[in-house]
Amino acid sequence: MMIEVLGRLRKRLKRYISISGADEIIRRYAVINSFDGLIAAFGIVNGLSLSGNLRSELAVISCMSSGISMALSGFLGVYMSEKAEREADIKELERHLVSSLRGTEIDRAMRVSVLLAALIDSLSPLLSAFTVTIPFILSMYGVLTVEQAYYGFMVSSVALLASLGYAMGRRSGRGLRYSALMVLIGIIVAVLKIFVG
Numbered sequence: 633m634m635i636e637v638l639g640r641l642r643k644r645l646k647r648y649i650s651i652s653g654a655d656e657i658i659r660r661y662a663v664i665n666s667f668d669g670l671i672a673a674f675g676i677v678n679g680l681s682l683s684g685n686l687r688s689e690l691a692v693i694s695c696m697s698s699g700i701s702m703a704l705s706g707f708l709g710v711y712m713s714e715k716a717e718r719e720a721d722i723k724e725l726e727r728h729l730v731s732s733l734r735g736t737e738i739d740r741a742m743r744v745s746v747l748l749a750a751l752i753d754s755l756s757p758l759l760s761a762f763t764v765t766i767p768f769i770l771s772m773y774g775v776l777t778v779e780q781a782y783y784g785f786m787v788s789s790v791a792l793l794a795s796l797g798y799a800m801g802r803r804s805g806r807g808l809r810y811s812a813l814m815v816l817i818g819i820i821v822a823v824l825k826i827f828v829g
Contacts, residue, residue, distance in 0.1 A: 645748070651738060652718070652745035661753040663800050665706055666792070667814070669757025671821050672698045673764050674789050681782060688771040688778055691785075695768075699761030707754035714749045718742040764788045793818040 649655050673695040680686040680694070722742055726733050733739045767784030770776045776784065794811045801810025 645744065648737075648741035648744040649748065651741035654745035654749055657714075658745075658749050658752050659799075661710065661749055662756050663796050665702070665753050665756035666760040667796055667818070669699050669702055669760035670764060670789060670792055670796070671818060672702065672757070673761045674818065675821075677765075677768075677782070677785055686778060686782060688768040688781055691768045691781075692765050692772065695761045695765045696758075699758040702757035702761075703754040706757065707750045710753040711746060711750035714746045718746050760792060764792060789818075790815055 649658065676694045676698060677686070677691050680691060719742075722733055722739065725738070764785055767776055767781040767788065768778075770784075771778055771781035793815045797811035797814025798807040800814065801807040
């Protein structure tokens with residue numbers, strides 16, 4: 633029963649995304665903001681390491697605080713800007729159709745796509761920050777030492793950067809090139825973040 637409900641919800645969401653044309657925007661938000669969350673965490677952890685203050689609790693709290701603030705800021709910013717864009721699209725469509733679209737499937741699709749874009753934008757940096765701090769969470773419970781957690785963090789950060797790059801480049805058939813480029817850009821940005829502040 634629950635699986636059927638989820639299946640219907642998934643189909644409806646896909647239809648709404650298709651109607652609103654938001655799939656490309658949502659995909660971009662997911663990749664760009666995952667990158668932002670990851671780079672922020674990368675800079676925080678490496679900054680703590682260079683200053684000699686790397687402790688698991690501090691790394692987790694700092695990275696998750698950064699992820700939460702990005703999530704809140706991202707949700708509000710994207711919701712407001714996408715809502716304005718979609719409302720303008722609806723008005724333009726209504727002008728051409730000489731008819732109100734309020735309450736129609738097009739109207740619902742636009743509303744759902746705005747909410748979905750805002751949710752994806754806000755959850756992406758939070759999830760990427762959480763993902764790479766898992767080694768430090770394990771360290772807090774004595775599963776790993778802080779040093780092992782740091783190396784685990786570095787490996788998972790590079791792997792996530794490569795995955796994000798691959799996801800970006802896959803549509804153009806240049807997944808591996810984008811993957812390598814994303815890792816390089818991420819490392820350069822993180823190094824700059826460490827030294828600039």
